[in-house]
Amino acid sequence: MAERKTKKETASTKDTTAAVTKQAPAKAAIGEQPQKAKEARVGVFICHCGTNIAGSMDINAVQDYAKTIPNVAYVDNYKYMCSMPGQAVIDKAIHENKLTGVVVAACSPRLHEPTFRTATKEGGLNPFKFEMANIREQNSWVHMHDQEGATDKAKDAVRIAVAKASLLEDLFPKSVPVEKAAMVVGAGIAGMQAALDLANAGIKTYLIEKTPTIGGRMSQLDKTFPTLDCSQCILTPKMVDVGRNENIELMTYSEVESVEGYIGNFDVTIRKKARGVLSVGEAEAMGIVGGGCNGCGDCEAVCPVVQPNTFEEGMKPRKAIYIQHPQVVPLLYTIDFESCIKCELCVKICGEKKAIELNKEDEFVKVKVGTAILATGYDIFPVENKTEWGYKRYENVITSLEFERLICASGPTGGHMVRPSDGVAPKRVAFLLCAGSRDNTGNGKPYCSRFCCMYSLKHAHQLIEKMPGVQPYIFYMDIRSFGKMYEEFYYRIQDEGAKFIRGRVSNILEDPGSKNLMVFADDTLLDRPMKLEVDLVVLAAAIQPAADTNRTRKLFGVSCSMDGWLLEAHPKLNPCGTTTAGVFLAGACQAPKDIPDTVASAEGAASAASIPIHVGHVELEPYFAVCIEEKCAGCGMCVNLCPYTALALIEKDGRKVMQVTEAKCKGCGTCGGFCPGGAIWMNHFATPQIIAQIDAFLLGGEQ
Amino acid sequence: MAGHEGPPKREEGAFKPKIIGILCNWCSYAGADLAGGGRIQYPPDVRVVRVMCTGRIDPLFIMKAFTDGADGVLISGCHFGDCHYLEGNYKAAKRLFLVKNLLKNIGLEDKRLRMTFVSASEGAKWGQVITDVVKTVEELGPSPLAELMK
Numbered sequence: 001m002a003e004r005k006t007k008k009e010t011a012s013t014k015d016t017t018a019a020v021t022k023q024a025p026a027k028a029a030i031g032e033q034p035q036k037a038k039e040a041r042v043g044v045f046i047c048h049c050g051t052n053i054a055g056s057m058d059i060n061a062v063q064d065y066a067k068t069i070p071n072v073a074y075v076d077n078y079k080y081m082c083s084m085p086g087q088a089v090i091d092k093a094i095h096e097n098k099l100t101g102v103v104v105a106a107c108s109p110r111l112h113e114p115t116f117r118t119a120t121k122e123g124g125l126n127p128f129k130f131e132m133a134n135i136r137e138q139n140s141w142v143h144m145h146d147q148e149g150a151t152d153k154a155k156d157a158v159r160i161a162v163a164k165a166s167l168l169e170d171l172f173p174k175s176v177p178v179e180k181a182a183m184v185v186g187a188g189i190a191g192m193q194a195a196l197d198l199a200n201a202g203i204k205t206y207l208i209e210k211t212p213t214i215g216g217r218m219s220q221l222d223k224t225f226p227t228l229d230c231s232q233c234i235l236t237p238k239m240v241d242v243g244r245n246e247n248i249e250l251m252t253y254s255e256v257e258s259v260e261g262y263i264g265n266f267d268v269t270i271r272k273k274a275r276g277v278l279s280v281g282e283a284e285a286m287g288i289v290g291g292g293c294n295g296c297g298d299c300e301a302v303c304p305v306v307q308p309n310t311f312e313e314g315m316k317p318r319k320a321i322y323i324q325h326p327q328v329v330p331l332l333y334t335i336d337f338e339s340c341i342k343c344e345l346c347v348k349i350c351g352e353k354k355a356i357e358l359n360k361e362d363e364f365v366k367v368k369v370g371t372a373i374l375a376t377g378y379d380i381f382p383v384e385n386k387t388e389w390g391y392k393r394y395e396n397v398i399t400s401l402e403f404e405r406l407i408c409a410s411g412p413t414g415g416h417m418v419r420p421s422d423g424v425a426p427k428r429v430a431f432l433l434c435a436g437s438r439d440n441t442g443n444g445k446p447y448c449s450r451f452c453c454m455y456s457l458k459h460a461h462q463l464i465e466k467m468p469g470v471q472p473y474i475f476y477m478d479i480r481s482f483g484k485m486y487e488e489f490y491y492r493i494q495d496e497g498a499k500f501i502r503g504r505v506s507n508i509l510e511d512p513g514s515k516n517l518m519v520f521a522d523d524t525l526l527d528r529p530m531k532l533e534v535d536l537v538v539l540a541a542a543i544q545p546a547a548d549t550n551r552t553r554k555l556f557g558v559s560c561s562m563d564g565w566l567l568e569a570h571p572k573l574n575p576c577g578t579t580t581a582g583v584f585l586a587g588a589c590q591a592p593k594d595i596p597d598t599v600a601s602a603e604g605a606a607s608a609a610s611i612p613i614h615v616g617h618v619e620l621e622p623y624f625a626v627c628i629e630e631k632c633a634g635c636g637m638c639v640n641l642c643p644y645t646a647l648a649l650i651e652k653d654g655r656k657v658m659q660v661t662e663a664k665c666k667g668c669g670t671c672g673g674f675c676p677g678g679a680i681w682m683n684h685f686a687t688p689q690i691i692a693q694i695d696a697f698l699l700g701g702e703q
Numbered sequence: 704m705a706g707h708e709g710p711p712k713r714e715e716g717a718f719k720p721k722i723i724g725i726l727c728n729w730c731s732y733a734g735a736d737l738a739g740g741g742r743i744q745y746p747p748d749v750r751v752v753r754v755m756c757t758g759r760i761d762p763l764f765i766m767k768a769f770t771d772g773a774d775g776v777l778i779s780g781c782h783f784g785d786c787h788y789l790e791g792n793y794k795a796a797k798r799l800f801l802v803k804n805l806l807k808n809i810g811l812e813d814k815r816l817r818m819t820f821v822s823a824s825e826g827a828k829w830g831q832v833i834t835d836v837v838k839t840v841e842e843l844g845p846s847p848l849a850e851l852m853k
Contacts, residue, residue, distance in 0.1 A: 099782035137739030145709040668788035669759030698771035
């Protein structure tokens with residue numbers, strides 16, 4: 001390595017370009033030796049992190065090496081740099097050694113950069129004169145069996161960080177006001193709870209729901225485990241609260257169309273899908289006295305078009321003009337224009353109320369909000385993909401959600417549990433758990449869907465309670481009864497007489513005459529294959545992110561995990577936050593959650609989303625682009641590259657130069673990476689700083 | 704192979720490639736952190752420089768690294784469509800094609816420059832990427848440009 005590190009002088013002087021002006025002394029071009037670095041006095045602080053770092057590398061060797069790096073004025077190490085005494089070491093060293101920059105070699109800047117910036121600030125320096133060398137996540141933890149390799153890498157990491165710290169400049173975060181309004185996307189139980197919390201905290205909240213009613217999945221359920229509360233009974237009061245709350249502006253049958261801006265100032269465009277029906281309020285605004293939809297249902301009675309009702313999982317018909325179920329909020333009919341034949345029978349019967357307009361088009365509404373919560377929920381995994389169980393091939397194989405509707409008093413059969421093939425009550429019912437969950441075949445979901453065990457136990461209980469003599473069989477891998485009173489519920493169902501068979505079902509065959517089903521499985525407790533004839537099979541299908549999740553998350557700039565669930569900022573310490581400041585997650589869009597966990601996460605998200613609004617302003621990281629006007633040729637290439645329209649060409653002193661609108665600039669640096677003249681200075685990620693890092697690694701001194 | 708046992712030790716005096724990795728803050732840097740949390744073991748040859756977005760990467764950074772003597776350069780960002788800044792990774796990828804052509808024209812194997820897409824949730828993939836990049840550069844041997852610049 002040594003022979004290649006002797007070229008610092010030649011490499012750094014040969015491609016010197018235009019002279020740097022007085023206005024921008026540190027804004028040097030590639031290869032120039034910036035003046036600043038020569039005066040820099042950098043302190044290096046190496047963290048042991050207990051044995052997390054010290055156990056995999058030679059801290060003393062790194063410390064001794066750090067002393068030899070140019071511009072390093074002080075080196076120290078401490079067992080836990082992030083602790084109060086650790087931070088005090090930095091504070092003291094800055095004062096005693098007149099440091100101009102600080103490097104902490106420890107964990108990831110994504111974890112502790114804010115901590116050490118504060119420590120740097122307390123030492124009297126600008127907090128942005130700090131640079132972190134990641135020697136834990138990207139070193140000691142990933143090279144645990146290679147002490148020499150890890151130590152060498154840590155030395156390089158320190159050298160690279162010192163090179164940058166020598167060139168860092170004072171920066172000042174920009175404080176921007178926060179709009180006193182929030183948005184919640186998705187009005188299932190998570191979105192409703194989040195919206196209610198925000199609204200009750202005095203914040204104007206826009207609640208956006210893509211279907212015609214709020215309530216979400218929970219409104220499709222019959223009972224909830226383990227308390228056996230009627231799902232609608234506990235949900236509908238909340239739905240009514242949402243509908244009545246003065247601070248909540250409910251937008252059903254609406255979708256987010258576009259999002260611009262940043263924390264504190266999101267400009268959101270909402271598409272209000274053409275509903276074809278005017279609410280009472282809308283009718284009044286149009287001067288129709290006593291008009292608008294009052295939910296009487298006369299239109300539905302005359303509508304000749306019949307479609308499957310998706311709320312009832314297709315097991316009940318609905319008309320082209322419909323409400324999904326009797327408890328909808330808002331009580332407002334909706335026309336499905338995909339199937340409407342525009343016969344106008346509904347318009348005639350509606351009469352003087354004039355609520356129906358068949359020629360409506362989608363409308364776009366713009367709102368400004370300070371923070372946003374995504375609560376987009378889940379869909380059922382298409383379990384027909386697991387062909388061995390015959391869903392959609394055999395009539396008497398149903399999903400758990402279909403079971404919920406069939407056993408619900410408001411469902412398609414009025415709560416009479418019958419099997420689809422012949423309408424006869426089943427005597428033997430098999431429940432297949434992990435139907436597509438915990439499945440590594442590539443044709444399912446690798447994760448646990450988390451609430452299927454519990455609702456299947458509840459289903460078994462409902463059968464036993466409602467239909468004496470019915471025998472439920474539960475085919476399971478493990479019963480995961482993790483919540484409060486869940487394990488007790490499991491024991492109760494065992495005592496009630498449900499039969500538990502530990503094993504995955506390999507195949508199901510149908511008797512073409514009786515439509516009974518033969519279930520083949522391996523009983524792993526008795527270690528023998530088995531077959532069982534049943535009347536009905538219920539698949540506890542896996543869940544997956546709701547269909548539009550991907551589109552919605554991209555609008556808000558939120559990442560997702562490998563399995564599509566939205567990615568939290570930190571799985572443990574920031575489960576409601578995302579990497580986009582001001583955007584939060586509630587409920588099952590983040591990962592499978594049962595109702596209590598969903599409500600808890602919604603309240604967490606609402607609390608987090610209300611903080612910037614109550615504080616009233618936020619500080620933005622000052623990583624803006626700055627135009628070095630004396631180098632700018634006014635070509636305008638950068639203007640087209642900027643994804644945020646933050647750049648513009650202006651006339652100045654008789655020539656064109658680029659100008660940055662700081663409030664719009666998010667600091668990505670796409671302009672700075674392209675500018676042919678090197679005329680764009682990216683704060684904190686400036687070209688000379690990055691080049692210094694590259695040089696430090698490849699040309700910097702001996703190890 | 705990346706894994707919990709760690710990569711096999713190199714023989715004494717064997718070629719140690721000098722590879723620089725320029726990573727975006729939101730996806731690949733976070734993915735690399737996740738690999739750490741998961742204790743995914745991989746070779747220690749890649750040194751990392753963090754930028755906010757791969758769109759920030761000026762082709763000159765890559766050329767500077769090669770003229771400084773890098774044996775390989777790894778650019779890693781978000782998956783297409785997942786860029787924290789909407790489309791920075793597309794722009795980086797476009798520039799990369801240009802630089803690859805340039806490398807070929809000056810007689811340097813374009814395999815020494817690689818762009819990968821590793822999300823914040825792909826720690827294990829990060830281990831694979833590093834293992835793979837190190838293997839590729841090891842097979843290519845020391846950069847002829849580095850030899851020339853001596």
